[in-house]
Amino acid sequence: MDPFSADGELINIQNAFFQGQYQEVIDFNTSSFSPENNLPARVLQLRSHIALGETEKVLADVEREDETPDLAAVKALAQHTAGHADSALQLVQDLAENYPENGTVQVLGGTVLQARGKSEEALALLAKHQGNLEAVALIVQIHLQQNRSDLALKEVQAAKRWAQDSLLVNLAESWVGMRVGGERYQSAFYVYEELASADSTSAPLSVIGQAVAEIHLGRLPEAEAAISTALQKYPNEAGLIANAIVLNVLAGKPTEDLEKRLQETQPSHVLQADIQEKSEFFDAAATKYSAKVSS
Template sequence: MDPFSSEGELLTIHNAFHGGQYSAVINHDTSGLSAENSIPSTVYKLRSQIAIGQAEEVAIELEGQDNPDLAVLKAFAEYSQGSTENAVKIVESLVGSSSDNATVQIIGATILHAEGRSEEALTLLSRHQGSLEAVALVVQIRLSQNRTDLALKEVLNAKRWAQDSLLVNLAESWVGLRIGGEKYQQAYYVYEELAQTPSTSAPRTLIGQAVAELHLGRLPEAEVALQQALEKNPKHEDALANMIVLSILAGKEIDEYLSSLQNTAPSHPFLTDVAQKSELFDKSAAKYRAKA
């Protein structure tokens, strides 16, 4: 077996997964992969199943697995179904015993961050050995902490050894959207190029393109990209959330998109953030009500 063809095939799966082409990953024939690349390809397939709502099937399939890669994916599948307490316990155990495992680092950090334990997630990710996904996740966490400076530092370090990587380009565009100015246009170019590539032209890419268009004030173009994303997946929660934002900016009705998002993902960050801000507004407004 040609190891180079096997590596190239794994890279194709890697790019398809991070481009949001989950069905393509699941259906990809991996019978020709080397033994070394078999586990990583299986991990991508199982993560793709979880991403499209097949977490229960994955959890059942992985019952009793003690391989760290598969055990942490079972925990992730359970977490995705709402069994958070047990999933977190499994992750904590695996972090203690297998913190050098790349899948444990990525999935473990994802769950820890979701639980509000971001510093623990960053500590775990700091153990990675040349993992671009770990770099991308660190960037996401730093941006969520409003530490754009540290996110940018992470990207610049990664560019020294992975200049043309899909994940590095995406991470740079995330930071660019936060920095603003001319970086908006640069981020747009990244997403525009990805949208023209079959392996990465998934809703996620179109949403990124639309967000860049929104920042550039190009509302009609942003709407086209979001409509394309919703045509590919009518229930894509991030596409719905951004369509609500666009509709507000354009002075259009939001009821249809808001209802769809509430039904599809009632705990989506957009909805919880709006609810929190609404509550804070009501509390502030109450202080200025005329006394009877």
């Protein structure tokens, strides 16, 4: 069974997760869920703990459950997020070899593989999905990271033929729109604005999308206001912190405190890795030059 299918019992908890409402997912009452839906719901709750930086809790929770591929995939994601990259990669590659048809292995394995720069391995694993919309969304993200907007758009258009009204498909189309640019910035903004207006909790991922669209539209104060308000409610949301860093850079404001918070919350975050890489490049370049003082 695809753990991310649109089963009636899972729709609400899935949508909350996809919008970044991680605490709501954790607090979701799953006692009435059918036996076949208990595992996918638990996976979403464990992933929410990871998203909130509670990786050690997750690792302890799934420590002795490696025989369940879904939970082993969660363990790999937690290991990666906690900075244990090599262990996570080895576990994911083992799972991909032994359980390539498992939807959770595809999505979480693909996430870890892409984070380790193994895009082709990630895409090969994700391509095995059977109607898994989260796999589609991840494929779109990978193509965008590869600067292949054409392939990302093709993936979205194909998914719209069988999942026209899906939240994930709408979000994926917005991601592509923000990469293509032009009039699509405004279209993407409307999608996130609609999500935000429909959700009184100001889900962080909706806020992030809306803020990024605002940035592209040249509306930095509006973007900053949205991110600041969301950070007050979700102070440990890595995506919000990362986008606050970008906003501060654009506005000429200091970023040190935010960078420290991101390092504490999610040391493996792609922005954190990029900052570290650029810092190392700068230090390496600086060693090639020395001050020349005239005697």
